[in-house]
Amino acid sequence: MEQLLTLYSEVQSTDVRWLWYPFIAIGKITLLQGDPGDGKSTMMMNLIAELSTGGKTPDGCK
Template sequence: MQEGLLTLYSEVEASPIHWLWYPYIAIGKITLLQGDPGDGKSTMMMNLIAEITTGGAFPDGKPLEQPQRVIYQCSEDGVADTIKPRLEEQGADCSKVAFINEEVNSGLTLDDERIRDAIVAFRPRLVVIDPIQAYLASDSDLQISGKARRLMQHLGMWATAYECAIVLNRAP
């Protein structure tokens, strides 16, 4: 047998999963939120962002320990006329919600180091990418498992390394 090829599970130290919102959104992991257009994915995220940034409670009533920061990256809605008013309507603390300005930073993709840089600089507890399709490079195809795996690998490593949860919104 080739040296270093296999690792025995007996050599792995088990560790618990840390949850942002149990059992839906885990810290250090990627969560895919999928639904048809108009199902309320973005509205649900706005409500969740409001609760996270104010230290409120999750939809199931479980209280948050303290207010946290969020990166909400959305390419489909206007920042000033749609996203900020929605955040304010839900009661979010907008001083704890950031985004990468795509007017200045064009060509943003899911495996872009600027996302990692933003996570390092802002230290959010939650990163939301809405919708995932808008941040796929022209040569990306989520239907091809090898490409999808490589694409998600960066995000997953960043979520783990910087202890944040990443939610990807996707409409079919």
């Protein structure tokens, strides 16, 4: 039978790898929230385009 729950005492800690410190971690769930029309989609598309071409994050980090 498949185990449905994991005890917290059995969870192994690992270092977090960052795509954009401290905002977006690699391999983790990131939630981007805001009111309609705030530019969430535009911001993410710009970030994806910049990073996929070897560019920089909005704060200037490579």
